[in-house]
Amino acid sequence: MSDNHGKVWWTELMTRDVPAALEYYKTTCGWTISEQPMGKMTYYIAMQDGKPTAGLMDIGATDMPPETQSYWLSYFAVDDVDAAVAQTEKIGGRVHQAPFDIPGTGRIAIVYDPAGAMVGLMTPEPMD
Incomplete structure (x- = not known):
């Protein structure tokens, strides 16, 4: 196995209120945000000290049911x-x-x- 196998590699917030989430994490965590257009949606990359820390996206752009609340999703390598x-x-x-x-x-x-x-x-x- 590689050294990365099993490590938390990425995390992203799936949210219904992108502007509120961006403001909260910029204020609370000190993140800066870069926008990455992806077809019909925008993916937001949170940066800390110039390095990618997390992603944020509008849950409405996914196939999740409309009643799905905002949530964080972790990715393991x-x-x-x-x-x-x-x-x-x-x-x-x-x-x-x-x-x-x-x-x-x-x-x-x-x-x-x-x-x-x-x-x-x-x-x-x-x-x-």
Whole structure:
């Protein structure tokens, strides 16, 4: 296994009120925010000391039901997302979003563990 396998790699806030969330975290955590257009939506990257810390996005741009409240989602690094998804299903978890690639970031899947908690799994692209 790689040194990154199993580490918390990324976290993102899925929110219904992006302006309020941005203001809260800028004020409370001292984050600066950069905007990344992604098709019909904007992904916000929170920066601390010039380094990416977390992401924020409008939950309305996802396939989550309209009654879904804002939540934080953590992503764990794994050496092989596809194998991790297969293992998740084998031990009683289920897939929310099948593995997909984000150029410059890595391969990602979102699953529910056997206890029902949503978690992101990702094989990050090597960093320079």
